[in-house]
Amino acid sequence: MPLVWRRSPVIMTSFVVLSLVSFDATYAAWSRGHVRAAAKVVTSKCDRSKFKVILDVGHTAEARGARSARNLPEFDFNLRLAKRIEDKLKSEGFAQTSLLVTDGPARPSLFKRAAAINDSRADLALSIHHDSVPDSFLEEWEFEGARSHFSDRFNGYSVFVSHDNPKFWTSLRFARLLGRQMKAQGLQYARQYAQPLMGRYRRKLLDKKVGVYRYDQLIVLARTRVPAVLFEAGSIINRDEELAMESTERQDMIGVAVASAVKEFCGSR
Ligand SMILES: [Zn+2]
Numbered sequence: 361m362p363l364v365w366r367r368s369p370v371i372m373t374s375f376v377v378l379s380l381v382s383f384d385a386t387y388a389a390w391s392r393g394h395v396r397a398a399a400k401v402v403t404s405k406c407d408r409s410k411f412k413v414i415l416d417v418g419h420t421a422e423a424r425g426a427r428s429a430r431n432l433p434e435f436d437f438n439l440r441l442a443k444r445i446e447d448k449l450k451s452e453g454f455a456q457t458s459l460l461v462t463d464g465p466a467r468p469s470l471f472k473r474a475a476a477i478n479d480s481r482a483d484l485a486l487s488i489h490h491d492s493v494p495d496s497f498l499e500e501w502e503f504e505g506a507r508s509h510f511s512d513r514f515n516g517y518s519v520f521v522s523h524d525n526p527k528f529w530t531s532l533r534f535a536r537l538l539g540r541q542m543k544a545q546g547l548q549y550a551r552q553y554a555q556p557l558m559g560r561y562r563r564k565l566l567d568k569k570v571g572v573y574r575y576d577q578l579i580v581l582a583r584t585r586v587p588a589v590l591f592e593a594g595s596i597i598n599r600d601e602e603l604a605m606e607s608t609e610r611q612d613m614i615g616v617a618v619a620s621a622v623k624e625f626c627g628s629r
Contacts, residue, residue: 426492474583522581539570
């Protein structure tokens with residue numbers, strides 16, 4: 361889950377509302393222009409050996425993020441998937457791919473990771489997470505004799521970008537490529553973030569075809585000066601999807617999707 365899941369609601373000032381209105385107009389114009397530009401295509405070079413991808417493993421060994429329906433920590437899912445994506449990217453020639461594993465308590469770790477990403481001067485930062493639900497949606501069940509929690513109501517991946525990142529438009533471009541590749545793998549995105557029932561966790565859906573949302577307050581995106589995207593790879597509070605996320609088949613599908621998106625992104629710069 362995103363690292364600011366339980367923070368107090370952000371106060372919407374009229375300034376922010378006005379910003380959102382003008383953002384919508386800008387986004388619509390950009391989106392039309394982007395489609396026209398894409399139609400022209402474009403031979404471009406991508407030197408994979410020089411392209412630097414940093415894979416930020418969400419949460420830390422001490423503050424392990426969400427708990428799955430079967431009581432496993434999100435951090436373990438994030439680390440395993442990030443390693444698999446790293447292997448896939450390296451096997452495709454992206455030799456400068458690296459994992460960012462941060463330690464310590466949750467909030468200070470966010471600033472540490474943003475600083476590490478900025479120091480790395482990466483071409484792209486991808487933060488890897490697994491999703492859950494707000495506490496009010498949790499239901500109880502017993503797993504291996506232990507009282508446990510789940511919600512089978514929602515599933516799917518989602519991709520987040522922050523308008524506070526100075527490379528917002530470039531970040532959005534990668535986010536859409538990633539969403540498109542996840543869709544091409546037959547995977548669905550998490551619809552609930554656009555729905556009123558999510559209350560203060562509701563987000564603006566920027567690409568309704570492939571599941572890209574705007575989430576300005578995410579520190580790992582907002583404090584980062586390189587193109588940065590946060591990826592919720594799937595839900596681990598959904599009992600079926602948790603099992604899928606543990607399978608090598610699903611991890612390989614996601615590895616293929618990320619690698620394909622990175623190749624396109626690198627080639628389109
Ligand atoms: Zn998370």
